[in-house]
Amino acid sequence: MTIALETRDLGKSFGSLVATRNVTLAFEAGLRHAIIGPNGAGKTTFFNLLAGNLRPDGGRVLLGDRDVTNLGLAQRARLGIARSFQRNNVFMDLTVLENLVFARAVREKRTAVFWRSLRSYGDLREGAEAIAEKVGLTGDLDTVARSLSYGGQRQLEVGLALACDPKVLLLDEPTAGMSPEETARMRDLIRQLPGSLTMVIIEHDMDLVMDIADRITVLDYGSVLTQGTPTEIRASELVRERYLGGAAANPAGAS
Amino acid sequence: MASRVFLRRVIGAGLLAAALAGCMLASYFTQDLIAEAAILAVFALSLDFLATCGLVSFGHAGLLGVGAYAFGGLTVLAGYSPGTALAAAVLGGLIVAMAAGVFAVRTTGAFFIMVTLAMAEMFFSWVFRDRTFKGADGMGGVPRLDLSAIGVDLNDASTFAIFVVLLCAAIWLALEFLIVSPFGRTLDAIRQNAGRVSALGGSVFAYRLAAFTISGGIAAFAGAFKVQHTNFLSPDLAGWLASGDVLIAVVIGGIGTLVGGILGAAILVFLKDFLSSHFGHWYLFLGAIFMMVAIGLPRGIVGWVLELRGKRP
Numbered sequence: 078m079t080i081a082l083e084t085r086d087l088g089k090s091f092g093s094l095v096a097t098r099n100v101t102l103a104f105e106a107g108l109r110h111a112i113i114g115p116n117g118a119g120k121t122t123f124f125n126l127l128a129g130n131l132r133p134d135g136g137r138v139l140l141g142d143r144d145v146t147n148l149g150l151a152q153r154a155r156l157g158i159a160r161s162f163q164r165n166n167v168f169m170d171l172t173v174l175e176n177l178v179f180a181r182a183v184r185e186k187r188t189a190v191f192w193r194s195l196r197s198y199g200d201l202r203e204g205a206e207a208i209a210e211k212v213g214l215t216g217d218l219d220t221v222a223r224s225l226s227y228g229g230q231r232q233l234e235v236g237l238a239l240a241c242d243p244k245v246l247l248l249d250e251p252t253a254g255m256s257p258e259e260t261a262r263m264r265d266l267i268r269q270l271p272g273s274l275t276m277v278i279i280e281h282d283m284d285l286v287m288d289i290a291d292r293i294t295v296l297d298y299g300s301v302l303t304q305g306t307p308t309e310i311r312a313s314e315l316v317r318e319r320y321l322g323g324a325a326a327n328p329a330g331a332s
Numbered sequence: 333m334a335s336r337v338f339l340r341r342v343i344g345a346g347l348l349a350a351a352l353a354g355c356m357l358a359s360y361f362t363q364d365l366i367a368e369a370a371i372l373a374v375f376a377l378s379l380d381f382l383a384t385c386g387l388v389s390f391g392h393a394g395l396l397g398v399g400a401y402a403f404g405g406l407t408v409l410a411g412y413s414p415g416t417a418l419a420a421a422v423l424g425g426l427i428v429a430m431a432a433g434v435f436a437v438r439t440t441g442a443f444f445i446m447v448t449l450a451m452a453e454m455f456f457s458w459v460f461r462d463r464t465f466k467g468a469d470g471m472g473g474v475p476r477l478d479l480s481a482i483g484v485d486l487n488d489a490s491t492f493a494i495f496v497v498l499l500c501a502a503i504w505l506a507l508e509f510l511i512v513s514p515f516g517r518t519l520d521a522i523r524q525n526a527g528r529v530s531a532l533g534g535s536v537f538a539y540r541l542a543a544f545t546i547s548g549g550i551a552a553f554a555g556a557f558k559v560q561h562t563n564f565l566s567p568d569l570a571g572w573l574a575s576g577d578v579l580i581a582v583v584i585g586g587i588g589t590l591v592g593g594i595l596g597a598a599i600l601v602f603l604k605d606f607l608s609s610h611f612g613h614w615y616l617f618l619g620a621i622f623m624m625v626a627i628g629l630p631r632g633i634v635g636w637v638l639e640l641r642g643k644r645p
Contacts, residue, residue, distance in 0.1 A: 128531070154533035166531075168524045179521055182514050183532045188539075190514040198514070241532055 080141070081106035081275035082127065082158070082245045087136035089122055096122035098299035099136070104245070104292075109267070109276045111290035113283070115320055119299040120279045121163060124249050127277065128160040129153040140245070157244030161237070163253055163279075165230040167222045173233055174218040177205035180240035205240070212236040212266055228259030232266065239270075246270070248278045252285060264289060287311065295320060336638045341508065343634060344591040347598065348501050355493040367493040369601040370500040371557045376581045376593030377500070378550035381507050383587050384516065385543045386523035387437065390445040390575050392551055394452025397570025398428045399552025401459055404474045404565035409464070414477045414560070421556040422549050429548020430541065437540040440526075452575060460567040470566030474559045486560075496557055500594065503550060507590055510546075519543050523588075580618075584625050586632025595634055 082104040089097040096119040104110050112120050125131040127138060129150040137146045145153050154160075168176050181201040182188050209215050212232040217225060222233060231251060238246055251267065252260040264285055270276070280286050286293060286307070293310045295302040297319055303310070310316055354366050379392050399421040406417035436447045460468050476486040479495075486492045510516050518539050522529050526536045559565050568574065577600065585596025603621065607614035629636045 150530045151533050151535055154531055160531055162528075162531075166525060166528050168521055168528065170524055171521075179517060180532050183518070183529070183534045188514045188518040188534060191510060191516075192513065194509075194512045195514045195517040196512070237528065237532065 079106040080104065080139075082141075082277070083139040084127070085137045085139070087123075087126055087138065088134050089126055089131060090134055095299050097126060097133070100296075100299070100301055101136075102294060102301060102304075104275060104277055106275050107273055108291040109278065109289055111286045111293045112277065112279045112296060113281075113286055113293060113320065114296035114302070118296040120296055121249060122299075123296065124160070124247055124277075124279060128158055128247055154241055157242070158247065159238040159241035159243035159245070160247040161234045161249055161251060163249040165227070165234055167230055167233050167237060169223040170221065172219050172221050173209060173214050173225070173236075174202070174205055176222055176233060177208050177236055177240055178202055180237050181205050181208075184241050208236050208239050211239060211270070213262060226259075228255050228262070231255060231259070231263065235263075235266065243274065245275045245277065248276065248280075250279050250281060252280065252282050260285065336641060337508075337512075339638055339641055340589060340591045340634070343637070344501075344504060344508075344594065347591070347594055348497065351497045351598075352494060355490055355497060360489050363489045363493045365601055365605055367489070367496050367561055369598045370493070370496040371554055371561055372578065372581060372601060373500045373594040373597035374496075374503055374557070375551055375554035375578050376585070376597045377503055377507055377590060378547045378554065379578055380582050380587060380590055380593040381511070381550065382543055382547040383582070384511055384523060385519035385540050386526065387440065387444055387540060387544070388579070388587075389436075389448040389547075390572070390579065391448030391450070391452030392547075392578055393570050393572070393574035394432075394448070394455045395425055395429055395548040395551035396555035396558065396574065396578075397452070397455055397459065397567075398548075399425045399555030400559045400565060400569050401465060401555075402552070403556035404471060404559045405465060407475050408471060408473050408565070414475050418477065418553075418556050422553050425552020425555070426545055426549040429551075430545040433541045433544035433548070437537060437544050449572060449575070452570060453572065456567055456570045456572075459570060465565060468567060470564055472564050474563045474565055476560040476563075492561070496561070499557070503553075504590060504594060511590070515539070515542070580622050582632075584622065584632055586635030586638070589632065589634040589638065592632050592634035596632065599633075 080103045084100050084102050087097055087100045100123060114120050122131065126133050129148055133146065137144055139145065140156055140158060145156060171179065178198065178201045181204045182195065182198060209218055212235050214229065214232055214236065217229060222230060225233065235248065235251060252263050255263060260282060267289055290307055292304065293307055294304045295310065295316050302319060303313055303315055351366055351370065355363055375396055379389060382389060402421040402424040403417045406412040406420055407414055432451050436444060436451065439447050459465050465471055476492065479486055484491060486495055518534060522536050522539055529536050555569065558569060581596035581600045582593045584599055586592030603618065607617050611617060631639060
């Protein structure tokens with residue numbers, strides 16, 4: 078078993094609020110990991126620590142064998158940790174294609190160029206179109222991001238993360254605010270991503286989590302409550318009591 | 333439908349044609365105003381280029397002052413040729429901007445405004461007090477570039493005006509191409525969403541620093557021509573009023589449009605001349621006009637024209 082991303086004794090406090098409490102976790106390569114937990118459990122803080130938006134107060138973050146604890150967001154992105162955001166965070170004035178071409182240009186370190194136009198990067202267009210297809214936006218290549226539907230912007234959000242050629246893809250509530258149809262589309266999209274890609278997903282939609290995750294980690298008050306396969310989590314007394322409540326008491330409803 | 337880029341270039345070409353016609357046909361006094369407007373336009377371009385990455389400076393006159401004092405000091409006090417002094421002035425602007433930028437571009441918004449203002453005031457108070465450059469009295473006798481080798485006499489008002497108008501046009505065109513380059517598009521992406529650029533692996537700091545440095549070089553270039561135009565060096569070139577004037581020019585013309593800064597500079601120079609010859613309290617009227625434009629056309633005149641043509645290319 079290869080570990081793609083790992084945390085050791087990771088901690089982060091905001092004043093007297095402990096958002097992440099000694100979290101030691103290993104994310105096995107090539108699996109889809111879900112992080113669940115009630116609101117305020119520290120999921121997004123933990124994500125920000127993984128991606129490099131925040132520096133921890135203590136503990137370490139390792140990408141494979143490499144200690145990335147002291148690296149910032151951009152440096153970690155270059156090493157292969159890509160993230161999407163809970164709130165849409167795309168380039169609103171650019172078209173879908175321009176968003177993705179730009180992301181590819183950053184990925185290939187070809188933005189420090191003064192003497193030609195970005196439009197002349199025909200070779201990047203191919204890669205960008207391939208990503209648009211993966212996230213279901215082929216029909217909207219020339220649509221300005223601002224004019225996309227909310228769900229479309231969510232898809233572009235994931236597309237931008239994919240454009241980084243990530244080793245580890247962090248998705249923060251990819252279906253937040255989506256309609257049931259849009260959620261179903263996102264579920265298919267995530268399912269179709271290559272199996273070699275390690276994914277960590279924060280998600281509130283339990284049906285989706287049970288459906289797509291290989292491993293589930295439950296956070297509560299900043300600590301790891303438990304970890305396991307979807308079947309194990311569904312069967313866990315502790316999780317049922319602390320988090321799933323009625324939903325897991327009726328397994329049929331959760332599948 | 334004409335694209336925004338095309339429209340911007342049409343407006344630019346129109347302004348260039350009008351300015352050149354004015355340089356050749358108008359009175360001595362108008363030629364002088366055109367030269368003043370063209371130099372302010374170069375300065376406005378430097379400020380608007382910086383706005384491409386989402387930073388609005390309120391201390392840009394400090395960088396203009398670096399170029400002006402480098403040029404004036406090297407020619408009048410040290411006896412260097414104007415050509416050498418011009419190169420040194422631009423280099424000085426680039427270096428000072430890079431050094432100041434290391435601190436300034438870590439901030440954005442109101443903090444960036446305050447940091448740039450503070451830095452420019454530091455420079456201002458130095459040249460205001462220090463007797464090297466005659467302090468508050470200022471210093472005359474600044475020479476113009478000597479282009480007699482190619483048969484051009486810049487001491488002629490019409491020739492000088494044409495020369496600075498062409499320089500302004502060249503810088504504008506260079507920036508028009510720069511903003512569509514991968515570098516320029518990265519600056520625009522940073523303006524739209526700096527956090528996302530970081531998440532993609534781009535260094536927001538490095539790009540903002542590069543933009544600030546380039547902007548400083550252009551501002552210093554404008555400063556070197558400002559003192560050639562008046563043949564006079566004085567601290568108020570670098571004061572906050574000068575930073576405010578160029579900001580007004582860019583906002584009236586349309587921030588983020590490049591050509592808007594040129595139009596705004598022309599409007600400001602001619603309006604100031606008109607108002608000050610009719611009214612004593614002309615800044616009062618200028619302020620009222622500026623407020624009306626800022627409220628009525630929040631994207632400036634060029635921004636408004638471009639918007640009439642739709643949101644996108």
